[in-house]
Amino acid sequence: MTSGPDSAxxxxxxxxxxxxxLAPAAVFALLAFxxxxxxxxxxxxxxxxxxxxxxxxxSCAASAERLAAVAASATGEVAALSPAKTPRxxxxxxxxxxxxxxxxxxxxxxxxxxxxxxxxxxxxxxxEMPAFDRLQAKAGGSDFEVVTLNIDTARLERRQAFLTEIxxxxxxFYADPTADVFQVLKRAGKVVGLPTTILIDxxxxxxxxxxGAAAWDSPDTMQLVAALRGP
Numbered sequence: 001m002t003s004g005p006d007s008a009x010x011x012x013x014x015x016x017x018x019x020x021x022l023a024p025a026a027v028f029a030l031l032a033f034x035x036x037x038x039x040x041x042x043x044x045x046x047x048x049x050x051x052x053x054x055x056x057x058x059s060c061a062a063s064a065e066r067l068a069a070v071a072a073s074a075t076g077e078v079a080a081l082s083p084a085k086t087p088r089x090x091x092x093x094x095x096x097x098x099x100x101x102x103x104x105x106x107x108x109x110x111x112x113x114x115x116x117x118x119x120x121x122x123x124x125x126x127x128e129m130p131a132f133d134r135l136q137a138k139a140g141g142s143d144f145e146v147v148t149l150n151i152d153t154a155r156l157e158r159r160q161a162f163l164t165e166i167x168x169x170x171x172x173f174y175a176d177p178t179a180d181v182f183q184v185l186k187r188a189g190k191v192v193g194l195p196t197t198i199l200i201d202x203x204x205x206x207x208x209x210x211x212g213a214a215a216w217d218s219p220d221t222m223q224l225v226a227a228l229r230g231p
Contacts, residue, residue, distance in 0.1 A: 076220035
């Protein structure tokens with residue numbers, strides 16, 4: 001039996017037809033698979049984030065009025081304060097208490113917090129520390145605390161020596177010798193350097209950030225703290 005060009009074309013043509021008929025189906029199946037994968041990934045990574053953000057905003061909704069009061073009080077010596085756009089839960093930082101045991105910032109809910117990050121190598125930090133001590137002595141109590149959080153990672157003996165030298169009496173010693181708290185806040189876009197002070201109300205909601213030093217025992221500060229504490 002011989003086969004010429006005509007028979008070859010008859011053999012090849014049906015195969016071409018089958019390929020053309022299968023191609024759209026294969027493309028459709030591939031697109032469907034991609035769409036399903038995206039939906040699954042969105043369900044895993046997208047929705048929880050949205051739910052967390054929504055629940056966080058909801059939990060701090062009651063702090064909106066206090067935020068407005070804080071923003072209005074950011075004048076004079078504390079005019080550099082950047083009020084939050086909306087109240088959000090403060091990041092739950094981990095650090096050491098005066099006994100060296102781990103603490104969580106969330107454990108301090110129930111009192112308003114002036115959270116300050118400082119280090120002994122930071123000259124503005126050293127200059128404002130006595131004012132923080134006076135502020136704590138004047139306004140500190142069951143509903144408000146100045147939390148000065150040291151982030152030195154070397155020559156740790158200098159921390160207490162410095163505080164003793166300037167005569168700190170009212171501040172509780174908090175520290176993070178790993179400086180992880182700084183990195184966590186930096187990744188969140190909340191700090192770029194030292195000193196940085198974050199205002200957190202009694203519900204654990206962040207209301208504002210002040211980058212740089214300030215006169216923390218001034219009348220302007222007392223007005224700001226009164227707004228942070230609320231009625």
